[in-house]
Amino acid sequence: xxxxxxxxVLVAMVLFAAAPLVVxxxxxxxxxGLVQKIFYYHVPSAMLMFVSAFVCGIASAVFLFRRSAAAxxxxxxxGELVVLFGAIVLVTGPLWARKAWGVWWEWDARLTSSLxxxxxxxAYLLVRRFGGPGSEKLAGAMALxxxxxxxxxxxxVNYWRTLHPKTSVVMTLAPGxxxxxxxCVAAFAALYVLLLTLRKRLEDRQAEVxxxxxxxxx
Amino acid sequence: MRQFLRVAWVVMRKxxxxxxxxxxIVYTTVFFAASxxxxxxxxxxxxxxxxxxxxxxxxxxxxxxxxxxxLGRTFERERHTETLRALxxxxxxxxxxxxxxxxxxxxLMAIVEAVLVPMIGxxxxxxxxxxxxxxxxxxxxxxxxFASVGTLFAAMLVRARSRDVLxxxxxxxxxxxxxxxxxxxxxxxxxxxxxxxxARFWAALLVFFDVVFVTLSLWTFEPLMTE
Amino acid sequence: xxxxxxxxxxxxxLPGALTLAQAPAGPPSTQADFVPVNQLPAQTEQLPAAxxxxxxxxxxxxxxxxxxxxxxxxMTKLEHELADLRRRLQKL
Numbered sequence: 001x002x003x004x005x006x007x008x009v010l011v012a013m014v015l016f017a018a019a020p021l022v023v024x025x026x027x028x029x030x031x032x033g034l035v036q037k038i039f040y041y042h043v044p045s046a047m048l049m050f051v052s053a054f055v056c057g058i059a060s061a062v063f064l065f066r067r068s069a070a071a072x073x074x075x076x077x078x079g080e081l082v083v084l085f086g087a088i089v090l091v092t093g094p095l096w097a098r099k100a101w102g103v104w105w106e107w108d109a110r111l112t113s114s115l116x117x118x119x120x121x122x123a124y125l126l127v128r129r130f131g132g133p134g135s136e137k138l139a140g141a142m143a144l145x146x147x148x149x150x151x152x153x154x155x156x157v158n159y160w161r162t163l164h165p166k167t168s169v170v171m172t173l174a175p176g177x178x179x180x181x182x183x184c185v186a187a188f189a190a191l192y193v194l195l196l197t198l199r200k201r202l203e204d205r206q207a208e209v210x211x212x213x214x215x216x217x218x
Numbered sequence: 219m220r221q222f223l224r225v226a227w228v229v230m231r232k233x234x235x236x237x238x239x240x241x242x243i244v245y246t247t248v249f250f251a252a253s254x255x256x257x258x259x260x261x262x263x264x265x266x267x268x269x270x271x272x273x274x275x276x277x278x279x280x281x282x283x284x285x286x287x288x289l290g291r292t293f294e295r296e297r298h299t300e301t302l303r304a305l306x307x308x309x310x311x312x313x314x315x316x317x318x319x320x321x322x323x324x325x326l327m328a329i330v331e332a333v334l335v336p337m338i339g340x341x342x343x344x345x346x347x348x349x350x351x352x353x354x355x356x357x358x359x360x361x362x363x364f365a366s367v368g369t370l371f372a373a374m375l376v377r378a379r380s381r382d383v384l385x386x387x388x389x390x391x392x393x394x395x396x397x398x399x400x401x402x403x404x405x406x407x408x409x410x411x412x413x414x415x416x417a418r419f420w421a422a423l424l425v426f427f428d429v430v431f432v433t434l435s436l437w438t439f440e441p442l443m444t445e
Numbered sequence: 446x447x448x449x450x451x452x453x454x455x456x457x458x459l460p461g462a463l464t465l466a467q468a469p470a471g472p473p474s475t476q477a478d479f480v481p482v483n484q485l486p487a488q489t490e491q492l493p494a495a496x497x498x499x500x501x502x503x504x505x506x507x508x509x510x511x512x513x514x515x516x517x518x519x520m521t522k523l524e525h526e527l528a529d530l531r532r533r534l535q536k537l
Contacts, residue, residue, distance in 0.1 A: 020502065027481035035494035036479065038501045045505070064441040084512055091508075092501040099494050112398070119391040126387060132379030138388075141374065141438050145367070145392045148430050152395070165479075172478035191509070198516050205523040212530040216537075 012194045015187035026180035035099040040180055042092040043170065044188035046114075049085040050150050052078045052192070053117065056124070057147025060140035072136050073207065075143060077199035079124045081192065082146075086118035101163050108162035113153040120146040222317075225310045229318025233292070234325060243291045244329055251284035251330045255337055273342035274404035278360070278397050280334055281327065285364055286386055288326050289372040292319075297376045312440040320369045327361050344408045352407055352417050359424035360400035363431050364393045370435040374442050396431075399423045 019040070029036035056078035062071035093111070094104045105111065120142060127139045157164050173181055237243055258276040262269045296302040305315050335353070339346035346353060371388050375381040403420030406413040 029479045029481060031480070033494055035497055037498055039479075041502065041505050064438060084508060088505050088508055091504050095497045095501045095504075099492055099497050113395065116391050116394055123387050123391055127378075127384060130380050131384060134377055135379075137442050138371075138374045138378060141370065141442055142388055142392075144434055144438060145431075148434060149392070149395075169478050174479070174481040176481055177479060195512070195516075198513075198520075202516060202520050202523065205520065205527060209523060209526050209530065212527070212534065216530060216534055 008190065008194050008197070012187070012190040015183070015190050019184050019187045022180045022183045025176075027174070027176045029177075032096075032100050035096055038092050038096040040184045041188075042089060042096060043181070044185045045085045045088040045092070047185065048188055048192045049082055049089055049117070050154065052082040052085060052196075053121065053143075053147050053150045055196070056082060056121070056143045060143035060147075064137060064140045064144075069207065070204075072140070073200050073203035074196075075140065076128065076203055077196050079121050079128075079139070079143060080199060081195055082121040083118065083125060084195075085192075086114070086121065089114065090118060097163075106163050108164060109156035109160035110153070110162050110164040113149070113156050117146060117149050117153050120149060222311055222314045225314035226317040226321060229305070229315055230321040230325070233319065233322035236295075237322075237326075243288060243295075244326060247284050247288045247291070247326065248330050248333050250287055251280045251334055252337060254280035254283050255334060255341070259341055271405070273338050273344040274401050274408055276342075277334060277338045277404060278401045281331060281357075281361065281400075282364065282390075282393070282397055284330050285323075285327055285361070285368060286389060288330070289323060289365075289368045289389075290382060290385055292323065292326070293372040293376050302373070302376055306443055312443060313436045316369065316373070316436065316439040319373065320365055323365045323369050324361060327365060331357055331361065345412070346408075349407050349412045349414065349417070352412075352414065352421070353404065355421055356400055356403045356407070356417065356424065359421060359428055360396055360403075363396035363424060363427045364389075366428065366431045366435050367392050370439060370442070373439070392431075396424065396427050399427065 023037055023040045026037070026040070028034055056075050059071045059075035059078060062068050063075060093114075097106070098104050124139050124142045124146065127135050127142060131138055154167065156162070157166055170181070255276055258272070258279065262272050262276075293302070296305075306312070308315075335346050335357070338344050368385075368389055372385055375385055375388075378384060399420045403417045403424070406416035406420065
């Protein structure tokens, strides 16, 4: 793990530092102009929010059915990252919307369901914090429902008439935009793996400390 | 399978028998739901009359709030008398116990809705009798979606701290899509000319939610309730 | 296997439920793809895009930095605690 870690940090740093340059070189969009460049951070964050929700859900299922404490720690790390990347999506989105649609927020299917997904994982963190003993299992159930919610959020924009651009946008990007977009996806993905690893490691240390306290008492 | 249904039936009968002795939860929940409707009606008044389009929304909000209250009270009673632990010790299929409790909650909410729907019809001039079967279908599917998740979480929270505030915190983000589907479907039915294709669309979506929620709840009930 | 059965049923029923839910057709008002241009058109609108763009990027950087900083802080605290506990246990 340690041998992979340092290169991972370097890769993430380099990619993330280069991202603004890559984005600046991408061609601006016809209808939306300069503000469309928020896309290059907004969409990768949304993709990672969904990925993290899946990671949290699967880790919670492993925790609930195999009673694996390590899986529970992964779930907690992934849950926090859903809230982090979700916050990025929910702030960059309205900033883009203010210019593109004229309003900060619309109660359409995609925005509403994304907000609810974010709130589910926020509730996940609240339960873990304030639920008392045994709250990890409760939170695990929440994460499973949250994970089941993700496909719904993703397809909502294709099934309902919304202001939000459809999922087909990503696959039909022009070459200049495509390169910049997938570069940002790679940067964010590297960053995500790094943060998940760090956060899980923090939880491992916490578990070690608690075990040592118990050993010291004996 | 027969054993499963028998256990569920017995659990439900137990709940209903206990409830019928005092009728405490039924009376208080129905009264609370009615007060909800009145509070919202007065809050959304324009020129002395409540907004007519608000009928569907107010109906479902009252169902959601009354449902949360009923769930909390029902499981509080279980916690107080320690009967939940006794149920868990019984040598029966855990999901069957979940289904039994779910049926009990559904019965309670059916009573609440039987009072709320005529109220909504009277106070908001909503055409509740225009498409009664569709209305019953929407109410049934939506209540099932809400109650399935609610029963799971309320049962889990019995042993947790801050359980009163945590139930809404956990329940609402997950069940809001169900409520939205219920409201939109009911609003389609309450229009001057009821929009049946729209109601059918939302009903199909509710079926989708119900399948997901009931399956997930059945799947996770056992590991969640064991120590 | 018994535990997986409800999940399999769920996956089998989902496509059916989705096809049932045929959304009533409405006029499509969203973009299906992005169209690139070589130059930005002259700024004629009232709302300038640059502050929004910079605000969005700034928020992303700040959020990530705050998170990493909080992780680092908690990690160093735990490392100290861990070293301390190990020393105490050595003494016993």
